[in-house]
Amino acid sequence: MSSPPIVALEVGTATVRALVGELTEEGQLIVSGVGESPSRGVRKGEITDFDNALSCVREALQKAEDNSHVTINAVHLLVSGGHIRSRVNRGTAPVLNDAGEITSVEIENAEKMARAVSLPTGHEVLHTILQRYLVDENLPVVNPEGLEGTKLAVDMLIVHGQCNAMRNIVKVVRSAQVDVADVAFSGLCAALAVLTPAEKNNGVLMIDLGGGTSDYVAYAEERMADAGAFAVGGDHLSNDLAFGLRLPLTEAERLKLEYGTAVPEFAVRNQTITVNPGTGQPPRQVRLADLQNILHVRIEETLVLVREQLRQNKLISKLGSGVVLTGGGARLKKVEQLAEKIFGLPCRIGKPREISGMTAVMEQPECAAVAGMLRYATRSMQPSSGIWGRLKKIIGM
Amino acid sequence: MSANLRLMDSEGGPAPAAPYRLLVVGVGGGGCRAARHVAGLLAHGPTVVAVDSDDHALQETGLPVQLSIGRALTRGFGAGGDAAIGKIAAEDEENKLRNLVEGMDLVFVITTLGGGTGSGAAPVVARIAHEQGALTICFASTPFDFEANRDKDAALEALRQLRMHSDATICMPNQRLLEIVPDQATLKSAFDASDHMISMAVIGIWKLLTEVGLIRLNFSDLRNLVENSGGACSFGYAEGEGPDKAQQATKALLASPLLDHGNVIAQADAFLLNILGGPDLALLDVQRVMNNIKQVARRDAKIFMGATVDDDWQGRLMVTVLAAEHWVAGPQLTGKPVSILPPNLAVAPVAPATPEQAGGSDEATPAQKELVFEKQDRGRFDKVEPTIYGNEDLDVPTFHRRGMKILSDRG
Numbered sequence: 001m002s003s004p005p006i007v008a009l010e011v012g013t014a015t016v017r018a019l020v021g022e023l024t025e026e027g028q029l030i031v032s033g034v035g036e037s038p039s040r041g042v043r044k045g046e047i048t049d050f051d052n053a054l055s056c057v058r059e060a061l062q063k064a065e066d067n068s069h070v071t072i073n074a075v076h077l078l079v080s081g082g083h084i085r086s087r088v089n090r091g092t093a094p095v096l097n098d099a100g101e102i103t104s105v106e107i108e109n110a111e112k113m114a115r116a117v118s119l120p121t122g123h124e125v126l127h128t129i130l131q132r133y134l135v136d137e138n139l140p141v142v143n144p145e146g147l148e149g150t151k152l153a154v155d156m157l158i159v160h161g162q163c164n165a166m167r168n169i170v171k172v173v174r175s176a177q178v179d180v181a182d183v184a185f186s187g188l189c190a191a192l193a194v195l196t197p198a199e200k201n202n203g204v205l206m207i208d209l210g211g212g213t214s215d216y217v218a219y220a221e222e223r224m225a226d227a228g229a230f231a232v233g234g235d236h237l238s239n240d241l242a243f244g245l246r247l248p249l250t251e252a253e254r255l256k257l258e259y260g261t262a263v264p265e266f267a268v269r270n271q272t273i274t275v276n277p278g279t280g281q282p283p284r285q286v287r288l289a290d291l292q293n294i295l296h297v298r299i300e301e302t303l304v305l306v307r308e309q310l311r312q313n314k315l316i317s318k319l320g321s322g323v324v325l326t327g328g329g330a331r332l333k334k335v336e337q338l339a340e341k342i343f344g345l346p347c348r349i350g351k352p353r354e355i356s357g358m359t360a361v362m363e364q365p366e367c368a369a370v371a372g373m374l375r376y377a378t379r380s381m382q383p384s385s386g387i388w389g390r391l392k393k394i395i396g397m
Numbered sequence: 398m399s400a401n402l403r404l405m406d407s408e409g410g411p412a413p414a415a416p417y418r419l420l421v422v423g424v425g426g427g428g429c430r431a432a433r434h435v436a437g438l439l440a441h442g443p444t445v446v447a448v449d450s451d452d453h454a455l456q457e458t459g460l461p462v463q464l465s466i467g468r469a470l471t472r473g474f475g476a477g478g479d480a481a482i483g484k485i486a487a488e489d490e491e492n493k494l495r496n497l498v499e500g501m502d503l504v505f506v507i508t509t510l511g512g513g514t515g516s517g518a519a520p521v522v523a524r525i526a527h528e529q530g531a532l533t534i535c536f537a538s539t540p541f542d543f544e545a546n547r548d549k550d551a552a553l554e555a556l557r558q559l560r561m562h563s564d565a566t567i568c569m570p571n572q573r574l575l576e577i578v579p580d581q582a583t584l585k586s587a588f589d590a591s592d593h594m595i596s597m598a599v600i601g602i603w604k605l606l607t608e609v610g611l612i613r614l615n616f617s618d619l620r621n622l623v624e625n626s627g628g629a630c631s632f633g634y635a636e637g638e639g640p641d642k643a644q645q646a647t648k649a650l651l652a653s654p655l656l657d658h659g660n661v662i663a664q665a666d667a668f669l670l671n672i673l674g675g676p677d678l679a680l681l682d683v684q685r686v687m688n689n690i691k692q693v694a695r696r697d698a699k700i701f702m703g704a705t706v707d708d709d710w711q712g713r714l715m716v717t718v719l720a721a722e723h724w725v726a727g728p729q730l731t732g733k734p735v736s737i738l739p740p741n742l743a744v745a746p747v748a749p750a751t752p753e754q755a756g757g758s759d760e761a762t763p764a765q766k767e768l769v770f771e772k773q774d775r776g777r778f779d780k781v782e783p784t785i786y787g788n789e790d791l792d793v794p795t796f797h798r799r800g801m802k803i804l805s806d807r808g
Contacts, residue, residue, distance in 0.1 A: 043781045082784055231784040232791050239777040240794035244803050249777060266658075272805075286805035294803075298795040305786060 005032065007064065008373035009057070009075040009178075010186060011169050013042045013212025013235055014328060016056040018064035018075065019361065021374040029374055031357035033068020034367075035060040044231040045081035045213040047168040050175075057176045074179035076377040078186035078369055079126070079169055080213045082231025083162035088131065089117040092153040102135065102144045106152045114156035124163045126185050131155040131223040157224050159185050184376050186369040187215030187227055193372030194326050194350030194365075195219070202320035205343070206350065207306055208369055209299075209329020211235050215369070216306050220318035226310060232302050234329050237295055244294045245286050248278045255291060261333040262299045264292040299335060303342045322346035328366040417502040417606060417616055419443040420531075421599060424519040425483070426451060426475070427509025427538065429458045430588075431595040435507070436460060438596055442603060443505075446497060448522060450486045450514045451475035464497065466490045466518060476513025480551050483517020494525045502616070503606075504531040505599055506563065509591070511540035516555035524562035532620055534602070535559045535566040536595050536632075541587065542572050565623040567632045567719070569594055573654040594655065598632040601717035605671045605703060611678070614671060614703030622669050622701055622721055631661045634717040642674075642714040643685035650716050651693060659693055661720050664804065667699035668720035675711035678704065686716055 003023040010017045020033035037059035041052030061072050091113025093106045115128045132140050135149040144152055170180050190208040200219045208215040211234045218226040237260070242252035259273060272285040310316050322345040325336060336347040352362050352371035361367045421443050423432025429447040436445040446462040449455045452473035455463045465473060467486020476482040487494065498504050504526035508519035519535065526533040537559055539552045559566040571591050578590050605614050623630065633656035637645030651659035662668065672678070672686055683704050694700065778792040785791070789798060796803070 043778065044784065048781060230786075235777055236792070236794075239792075240796060243776055243794050244796055245805060284806060290803050290805045293801060294794070294796045297799060297801065301791075301795045 003378070005068070005070045006374055006377045007070075007072050007075045008078065008189075008370045008377065009061070009173065010078040010370040010373070011042060011047070011053060011057060011172065012039055012210060013045055013233060015039050015211070015366070016053075016060040017367070017370050018060045018072070019367070019370045019374060020064050020068040020070050020072070021355070021357070023378045029355045029378065031355055031361050031371070031374070033064050033070060034358060034361055035062065035064030035067055037063070039211070043212060043235070044233070045079075045210070045229065046165045047172055050168075050172060053172045054175050057172055061176060061178065072178060074181040075173060076182040076184070076373050077169065077173055077180050078189055078373050079161065079166050079183055080186040080210065080215055080229050081161065081165050082213060082229055083123075083165055084126070084159065084185055084187070084215070084227075084229040085161070086157055086159045086227040087117070088155055089114050089158050090153055090155050091115070092137075092151055094151050095149055100148050100150065102147050102149055102152050104145060107133075107144060107154070110152045110154040111156070114154045115158070117158045119158075119160050122163050123160045124166070125158055125160050126166070126183070127157075127159040127188060129157040129159070129224050131157055131225075157227065159188065159227050161185070182377060184373060185215070185227065185229075186210070186373075187217050187229055189372030189376050190215060190326055190350075190369040191217040191219075191372065192375045193352040193355070193368045194324055196353065199321040199324065203318045204321040205306070205310065205315075205319050205323045205345075207303070207323065207325050207339075208327040209233065209302070209325060209332075209335070210327045210366075210369075214302050214306065214327075214329070216309070218310055218315050218319065220315050225315055225318070226313050228309065230302065230305050232305065236302075237298050237329075237332075240294050240298050241291060245275065245290065246277065247275055251276055251278060256295065259288060259291055260295050261292055262296060262335040262338040264289065264296050268292070295332070296338075299329070299332060300338060300342065303339055307343055316343065316345075319343075319345055322348070324348055324350040326350040326365040326368040330365040418500060419503045419505070419603065419606075420498060420501045421445045421505045421507065422448055422497070422522055422526075423458070423460075424448045424506060424508040424522050425512055425515025426454050427512065427591075428507045428515050428519065429454060429460070431507050431509070431536075431592045433458045433460055434592045434596040435599050438600055439603065442600075448487075448494075448518065449475070450483065450518070464490065464493060466514075476517060478513045480513055480517035480555060483512075483514040484521060485517075486514065487518035487521035491521070491525060494522055495529060498522075498526040498529050498531055501526070501529070501531040504533045505602075506533065506535040506559075507537075507595055507599065508535065508559075509538045509540070510552035510555045511544065511549065516551050520555060520558035520562050523559055527562055527564065532623065533563040534623060535563045536569070536598050537566055538569045538571050538591055538595055540571055541575070565630045565721070567598055567630045569598065569632065569655065573657075576654040597634050597717075601632070601634055601671065601715075602719065604673060604705060604707070605669075605717070608673070608705035608707055611706060612683075612702060612704040614669065614701055618669065618701045618703075622667055622719065625667075625721070631656060631665075631720045632718065633661070633720075634715060636713060636715045638713045642712075643682040644689070646714050646716045647686050647689040650718065651689070656718065656720065662690065662718065663693050663695065665694070665698055665720035667701070668694070668718055669701040670703070671717045672704040673707060673710055673715040673717070674704070675713060676706055676708060677711060678706055678714065682714060
């Protein structure tokens with residue numbers, strides 16, 4: 001017997017994607033259906049055209065239903081966007097009992113304080129992730145219960161985002177007559193899908209190069225140390241090409257997929273390719289070097305943005321397992337080579353792990369986040385997460 | 398004037414023949430080392446000054462004029478790889494630097510980027526020289542890839558600063574040298590090659606201005622090229638010997654990694670080319686060189702060409718090229734061009750001086766006109782809130798913000 005099917009839905013900038021999964025008794029996650037629709041009405045991870053986005057969501061869900069023979073009533077929804085950020089907040093609680101021993105009361109009080117964080121206006125908490133406990137502010141421990149001390153501190157990573165942007169996506173989905181069971185930051189889900197436990201322990205940076213956003217999550221010193229998103233993605237690559245070579249977006253998109261590379265190749269410097277400018281204009285030649293250089297400076301800039309963010313938090317030196325790239329952008333040729341150069345760390349391409357059923361899903365880095373959501377959902381179905389109540393409040397349910 | 402500035406005899410003073418007052422300033426450890434190299438190769442050349450925050454390194458140069466900067470800050474022990482310290486150190490000695498460059502027609506600032514003093518102080522020196530009215534040309538090398546202790550980003554940021562404050566900056570990525578030095582080369586020889594490369598650039602331009610010219614290139618040609626270059630130039634040279642010296646030299650020049658295997662010449666808007674030969678330099682040699690180069694260069698490229706004769710070069714020939722990657726004909730009255738580009742943190746992993754990646758501006762090129770067009774049309778990101786980071790709108794194509802040139806026919 002397996003659990004009831006879980007549906008993960010991502011209203012992405014490039015693609016709206018629904019994944020149906022089931023958890024077997026052995027704890028194995030099996031994907032039983034997938035539905036995809038080219039996305040319209042989403043820019044940089046946020047809804048810009050409600051009706052278009054709605055019809056894409058309907059189409060994707062319909063396909064997933066047909067595909068998996070499951071009726072979809074509720075979905076676990078991914079959110080992203082440049083507004084998503086994180087910060088570490090510390091909560092402390094004095095040990096007041098006579099024995100001077102840390103009990104569940106102190107732990108609860110400290111955690112409560114750590115979760116109470118002041119955020120920018122219009123922002124709400126999306127995730128609170130426990131980082132570590134500190135007894136008397138200097139001794140890090142895994143489980144403080146029963147230890148002696150005078151003060152307990154706890155560090156939480158608070159992932160937060162703009163309320164309105166997140167509400168808009170929920171609204172679209174609910175308009176498709178589907179309930180939203182849960183909401184999670186897509187970067188977090190991608191990290192869940194592609195990173196190995198060993199990588200998380202050694203310290204690792206995951207970057208999900210999506211169509212509209214580049215989400216990142218960094219693990220350092222055996223905890224999640226930073227997470228967030230930049231509103232720059234594959235769309236920018238195509239738009240830059242369209243602008244630089246004066247081509248329609250669809251043609252730019254095709255060229256990106258066919259000839260794109262993150263590192264310009266010296267050998268092609270004098271080569272040209274034939275492009276189709278459309279609208280009755282005859283095909284013409286463009287320099288392959290131009291195409292490669294335009295893409296190169298954009299993807300480089302995007303990776304440097306992430307690097308500078310991590311540098312500010314002094315995390316780069318703590319990434320023992322290097323960098324893992326995933327998302328559609330990870331398909332760009334030589335992108336790992338460029339990332340290795342920029343971060344000075346080894347880099348690999350991450351695909352969804354430990355998920356079986358549909359090889360098509362597992363082989364695609366762009367499915368990482370939505371596949372990770374299935375894993376996230378099976379986890380949060382276990383009780384006592386305590387976060388879901390808050391989430392319900394955020395998204396107005 | 399304090400004891401820091403030691404003016405000794407002027408054995409290395411300007412050669413009497415030079416009608417231009419030229420000063421060569423080496424800034425930082427690497428810059429001073431290269432400056433000493435220049436002084437050694439040009440016995441009767443221009444005045445060579447060493448500027449560093451490390452007193453010990455300064456003394457080792459043995460150059461007659463030395464200026465120690467940042468004493469108060471570093472106590473003469475160097476900037477410790479921190480460009481911010483290098484910058485403050487130079488700014489503290491602004492008056493002395495101003496006295497140094499006062500009245501000069503031409504100032505060459507030599508530096509190696511990626512450390513503290515070179516990256517931080519060289520832009521200050523360039524700015525002061527430029528403010529004093531000298532045509533200021535910087536020669537900067539960027540670190541080898543293996544120099545992990547040298548901050549690549551800091552080097553590129555410093556390069557941007559240099560381009561902003563000088564009339565032209567000639568960037569010589571050390572990494573390109575690895576293609577020239579043999580695999581078994583020692584570390585020292587790699588650095589020697591780097592010093593030599595900078596020295597040859599300095600000397601090449603110095604010769605061009607001072608030697609007897611059969612086809613004369615003069616100061617105003619150099620000024621025209623440099624001032625309208627948008628701040629980014631590349632330098633390359635090659636030699637030939639024997640009966641087919643012209644062929645040899647041009648072949649080597651076009652294969653030289655310094656000019657990106659001929660790509661820099663192929664794409665440059667304008668370049669200055671000088672042929673240096675002995676008294677035996679034949680018209681045919683000049684013609685051969687020019688024909689070979691013209692075959693590669695763009696048809697609309699502006700070429701400033703010169704030929705000089707030096708008795709030491711009997712039977713040999715050297716071709717030097719200074720190429721401006723973004724050059725605009727005619728005087729630019731606005732002067733400083735680069736300021737429209739905000740400082741940027743990018744890494745240029747291929748070669749910072751290739752035309753595509755040069756941070757120079759091109760005020761009258763087509764790319765610039767589009768900036769206006771673009772403000773109305775943001776393409777796919779029209780009507781979406783712009784993504785602003787560090788004063789840059791990331792929705793505007795990166796290549797555009799960096800002033801990169803698109804050479805394709807764009808319909």
